[in-house]
Amino acid sequence: xxPDHLRFFIDPSRCIGCQSCVQACTxxxxxxxxxxxxxxxxxxxxxxxxxxxxxxxxDQPTCAEVCPADAIKRTADGVVQSARxxxxxxxxxxxxxxxxxxxxxxxxxxxxxxxDMCYDRTSIGKKPMCATVxxxxxxxxxxxxxxxxxxxxxxxxxxxQFGNQVITxxxxxxxxxGPVTLAVPLDITAPLADRAGADPFAHVEL
Amino acid sequence: MATPxxxxxxxxxxxxxxxxxxxxxxxxxxxxxxxxxxxxxxxDFVKFLTLTSFAFxxxxxxxxxxxxxxxxxxPPGALRIASIADIAVGGSLVFDYPGVHDSCILVxxxxxxxxxxxxxxxxxSCAVIPKPEEGVFHCPCHEGLFDLRxxxxxxxxxxxxxxxxxxxxxxxxxxxxxxxAGGA
Numbered sequence: 196x197x198p199d200h201l202r203f204f205i206d207p208s209r210c211i212g213c214q215s216c217v218q219a220c221t222x223x224x225x226x227x228x229x230x231x232x233x234x235x236x237x238x239x240x241x242x243x244x245x246x247x248x249x250x251x252x253x254d255q256p257t258c259a260e261v262c263p264a265d266a267i268k269r270t271a272d273g274v275v276q277s278a279r280x281x282x283x284x285x286x287x288x289x290x291x292x293x294x295x296x297x298x299x300x301x302x303x304x305x306x307x308x309x310x311d312m313c314y315d316r317t318s319i320g321k322k323p324m325c326a327t328v329x330x331x332x333x334x335x336x337x338x339x340x341x342x343x344x345x346x347x348x349x350x351x352x353x354x355x356q357f358g359n360q361v362i363t364x365x366x367x368x369x370x371x372x373g374p375v376t377l378a379v380p381l382d383i384t385a386p387l388a389d390r391a392g393a394d395p396f397a398h399v400e401l
Numbered sequence: 402m403a404t405p406x407x408x409x410x411x412x413x414x415x416x417x418x419x420x421x422x423x424x425x426x427x428x429x430x431x432x433x434x435x436x437x438x439x440x441x442x443x444x445d446f447v448k449f450l451t452l453t454s455f456a457f458x459x460x461x462x463x464x465x466x467x468x469x470x471x472x473x474x475x476p477p478g479a480l481r482i483a484s485i486a487d488i489a490v491g492g493s494l495v496f497d498y499p500g501v502h503d504s505c506i507l508v509x510x511x512x513x514x515x516x517x518x519x520x521x522x523x524x525x526s527c528a529v530i531p532k533p534e535e536g537v538f539h540c541p542c543h544e545g546l547f548d549l550r551x552x553x554x555x556x557x558x559x560x561x562x563x564x565x566x567x568x569x570x571x572x573x574x575x576x577x578x579x580x581x582a583g584g585a
Binding site for chain 2: 254255256257259260265267268269270271276360363
């Protein structure tokens with residue numbers, strides 16, 4: 196099956212920080228024992244909110260643009276691969292350049308390694324490991340129609356701006372659809388009975 | 402309503418977004434896309450074959466030329482290695498002959514018998530080790546074996562015999578007098 200119609204969607208608001216994706220990534224045979232996924236805290240001091248960071252597979256891969264050894268390549272299906280081992284010199288340019296902070300340099304083995312969207316799996320139509328195990332489906336792999344049906348309140352976007360640099364990516368991030376302000380300030384520490392009737396999404400048309 | 406998602410399966414886009422024709426030439430030489438990076442033009446392949454073949458031909462002529470130049474050289478003179486008394490039977494001695502980088506090894510087989518060979522294994526130039534009790538020179542790198550008396554290769558990867566150093570004994574002194582191509 197040609198997996199062209201399958202897309203990767205990340206919904207940070209669904210992430211519960213359970214580390215399942217990290218563990219699943221660690222079990223992969225191509226980089227056993229090391230996770231290529233970063234589970235980041237957004238503002239650790241103020242919140243427990245986490246976000247899984249996988250490679251966004253840019254159409255303008257900055258990591259490949261800055262690679263002096265011509266080691267980072269993008270396959271025809273749009274997946275930016277880990278550095279090619281015979282070429283990589285572990286200079287770390289890609290680590291500094293990547294706007295999403297994805298690549299990791301392993302100095303001792305002179306190699307950059309990064310998320311390749313489980314290329315062994317996705318290239319034959321299977322889901323990436325992280326997307327298969329994610330219990331809240333913050334990492335979702337499927338068609339655009341499926342995500343529209345499943346997430347009516349969100350819209351996927353793959354366009355990002357970093358200063359003057361505009362990047363479009365193969366991986367999508369889910370944004371809330373329309374303006375999002377909670378209609379009623381919700382005190383989640385209050386007893387359930389006191390919260391009854393306060394529907395925070397009452398203003399959102401489904 | 403399905404959100405329209407742009408087709409992503411086209412090739413990578415340069416950061417300035419301009420078409421390929423307006424890009425600098427190095428983008429063609431160092432493409433980011435894997436298929437373009439792997440692609441070898443027939444013309445490049447033929448060029449590679451031709452140039453490599455040419456290099457081999459030049460190398461052959463260079464080797465032949467060096468041999469031809471060496472023909473005029475005088476044979477190496479005699480070199481005193483040691484006194485007979487310096488080596489016990491079964492013992493060995495390393496010396497350099499004819500040049501300072503040509504390690505050779507002298508082995509005393511019996512009271513009157515001496516042999517000397519170049520010490521570099523003919524396979525990959527590791528130093529061979531004499532084992533008189535087994536009657537062989539042993540190369541530890543790839544388990545090559547040479548006959549102790551003739552230098553002929555017995556086992557392992559060495560392609561040629563060890564070069565034999567001809568010896569002469571005068572007044573209890575051992576001299577190296579020349580290098581023969583190999584045992585036999």
